[in-house]
Amino acid sequence: MKQVVSISLGSSKRNGTTVATFGGHEFCINRIGTDGDKNKAARLIRELDGQVDAIGLGGTDLYIYAGAKRYTFRESAALAANAKITPVVDGSAIKNTLERRVVSCLMTKHGWDFKDKEVLIVCAVDRFGLAEALAAAGSRTVFGDLMFGLGLPVPITTLTGLSRLASLIAPIVTKLPVSLFYPTGDKQTQVTPKFEQYFHNASIIAGDFHFIRRYMPATMKDKLIITNTVTQEDETLLRKRGVAILVTTTPEMGGRSFGTNILEGVLTALSGKRPEQLTVDDYNQLIEQNGIEPRLKTL
Numbered sequence: 001m002k003q004v005v006s007i008s009l010g011s012s013k014r015n016g017t018t019v020a021t022f023g024g025h026e027f028c029i030n031r032i033g034t035d036g037d038k039n040k041a042a043r044l045i046r047e048l049d050g051q052v053d054a055i056g057l058g059g060t061d062l063y064i065y066a067g068a069k070r071y072t073f074r075e076s077a078a079l080a081a082n083a084k085i086t087p088v089v090d091g092s093a094i095k096n097t098l099e100r101r102v103v104s105c106l107m108t109k110h111g112w113d114f115k116d117k118e119v120l121i122v123c124a125v126d127r128f129g130l131a132e133a134l135a136a137a138g139s140r141t142v143f144g145d146l147m148f149g150l151g152l153p154v155p156i157t158t159l160t161g162l163s164r165l166a167s168l169i170a171p172i173v174t175k176l177p178v179s180l181f182y183p184t185g186d187k188q189t190q191v192t193p194k195f196e197q198y199f200h201n202a203s204i205i206a207g208d209f210h211f212i213r214r215y216m217p218a219t220m221k222d223k224l225i226i227t228n229t230v231t232q233e234d235e236t237l238l239r240k241r242g243v244a245i246l247v248t249t250t251p252e253m254g255g256r257s258f259g260t261n262i263l264e265g266v267l268t269a270l271s272g273k274r275p276e277q278l279t280v281d282d283y284n285q286l287i288e289q290n291g292i293e294p295r296l297k298t299l
Helices: 038-048 074-080 092-110 125-136 145-150 159-173 196-201 209-215 232-241 260-271 280-289
Strands: 002-008 016-022 025-033 054-058 063-066 069-072 118-121 140-143 204-206 224-227 245-248 295-298
Touching (some): 025 260, 054 074, 063 092, 063 125, 069 074, 118 196, 209 224, 260 280
Parallel strands (some): 204 224
Antiparallel strands (some): 016 025
């Protein structure tokens, strides 16, 4: 059995283990949260190095994309460097391939129409592929990167504006601790509503679930959510808030959706290649070969 382990800076309360089959191979999937403890995360990565088929980095990003540019988080790169043998992935390749396909899948297979729909993407530089696909489908997008990442009351409404922002701040932000602008540890389980009017104005809320969960208002009646990393407890919370439909970009495994870093670890292990050898075409081929599609659930 192949093994993929996600080492996350997120809450250990979200830990989980399951077995799933991909490409005819059984995978033991394990998510271990370190409650924001980077030293513990580094130690676990060293211990797992050479013992498992792939290691995922969760609760942080190794890379973010904006247009054709890729930026590397210094802190995450240092964590990944603790593994010398086992591939370490952060899910950004899945975000840049699978999540681009989610919108077209929802349109062609489920009859969704995104034209002129108000969409809030809580953090788009983290999910540029999804942001581009939603904009291309005709959505009226609001990108919340400055609001939810930096606390500034400045919505971004165009991809050009988003790319310009990324080129300005990414070289700086990627050198800072992730905990300054992303909920880690117990902050992932706290809800502190912020910029609520943008949630209320949108019919679709998309992007990182920890941003959505942390900042969503008390009422999310009839909203459609496109995200992942959602546990059954999270589904209960969204149902109580009135969310109508939940779409997770990664498939259900053991009753929940795990992070993109785990799915990227699975596909990397199946490919037999190092992450740096895998191209966008490789990922798209692996996604198609394994029939990976978004999960759509009425709450």
